[in-house]
Amino acid sequence: MSRYEELEAFVRTIESGSFTAAAKQLRVAKSAISRRISELEARLGTQLIIRTTRKLSLTESGQALFQRATMLLSDWEEAEGAASQSAKDLSGRIRIAAPLSFGISYLGAAIIDFTKNHPDVSFDIDFSDRKVDLVAEGMDLAVRIGDLPDSGLIARKVAPIRTVVTASPDYLKDKPAVKTPEDLQALSELRYSGRAKTVWTYKGPHGQSGTIELPSALTASNGDFLRDAAVAGLGVTIQPIFILCDAIDEGTLVELLPDYRWSDINAYAVYPPTRHLSVRVRAFVDFLVARYSGIPPWELEAKA
Known part of the structure; x- marks a missing residue:
């Protein structure tokens, strides 16, 4: 067993939190990971990992080795890369x-x-x-x-990614005109469920700011579905521009209040x-x- 394989098994086990996860990363059997770490401990003459049924924890010696071994593995990879290819011949x-x-x-x-x-x-x-x-x-x-x-x-x-408010022309045709953020509260939101907040913060063209919350018509965990639901006329969707830009360009969605900024993200x-x-x-x-x-x-x- 090479010293590199022993250190690699040790570091990946601590990083991932389990022998099973480390074995999956390195594409070897779980028993191989356990054996490599046991042989490392035997060669060094000290216990590195305290094993319990619930978690793994490092001994003082294990903590010291982990910090150094992590850097050593990174340096090894960098050295191999420098020796095998030029900067523009990445692999x-x-x-x-x-x-x-x-x-x-x-x-x-x-x-x-x-x-x-x-x-x-x-x-x-x-x-x-x-x-x-x-x-x-x-x-x-x-x-x-x-x-x-x-x-x-x-x-x-x-x-940077802008957040925009959109709805379909069909959805808007029998609704009151949207001239301020507060007007949106009369409409139904198609809401992304991965967003923790239901309140939207806005900043107006003259520096005015505030928050609004729209009633939810439906929630979903995928922005493309919400875009399609908005195109179908089910409500308003407030999402990153990259999800909605094609529909805006095609005219199937209309951007509302374009002079306002809505919780821009990156x-x-x-x-x-x-x-x-x-x-x-x-x-x-x-x-x-x-x-x-x-x-x-x-x-x-x-x-x-």
């Missing part, structure tokens, strides 16, 4: 999690273009609106949209502080920031 796998709507509409095209430029880089992508545990699932990074909780993750801003690339960014992951994040600099494509489409 290896990037595991990434991204929200479904943004992932399909925009991130997917970016990944395809990046892969064309770097054919030796492969991607393992989880397009899902669930909140992925990056450490437990062995992800290199995630693209997340919205306000980031204080999760301990490292975040880099990729692009897209971020996030990764765990314990996960050193490889050259390929850092290059991909840089690629995303450059791609969406200036006026993002979803804003251009909405104005087309």
Whole structure:
């Protein structure tokens, strides 16, 4: 058994929180992970992990080794990368999690273009609106949209995203004209269930601000469905512009109160502080920031 495999098994087990999760990341049997860590402890002559039925915890020796081993594994990967390819000849796998709507509409095209430029880089992508545990699932990074909780993750801003209010012309034709945010409260909202707040904050063109809450006609966990429901005339939807821009461009949805700003958000690339960014992951994040600099494509489409 190599010392590298022992350290890798140890670090991935602590990062993910279990032998099972580490085995899944490294694509080996759970018994192999346990054996590698036992052999590491035997070789060092000290216990590193305290095993209970509910959780794993580190001994003092284990904590000291974990901090150093994490850096060593990162340095090893960087050294291999520097020896095997130039900066523009990236290789290896990037595991990434991204929200479904943004992932399909925009991130997917970016990944395809990046892969064309770097054919030796492969991607393992989880397009899902669930909140992925990056450490437990062995992800290199995630693209997340919205306000980031204080999760301990490292975040880099990729692009700003406007929030807009829309409804279909058919839905609006027999409703009172919407001239102020308060007028929206007479309408029904098609609400995204992943948003914790039901109250919307706005800022007007002359600096005035306030909050409103619309009655909910339905809730759903996918923005594309809510857009389609709005196009069908079921109510008003308040969502990120990248979900609604095509429908606005086609005229099947109308943007209401365009001079008002509604809880604008950002897209971020996030990764765990314990996960050193490889050259390929850092290059991909840089690629995303450059791609969406200036006026993002979803804003251009909405104005087309």
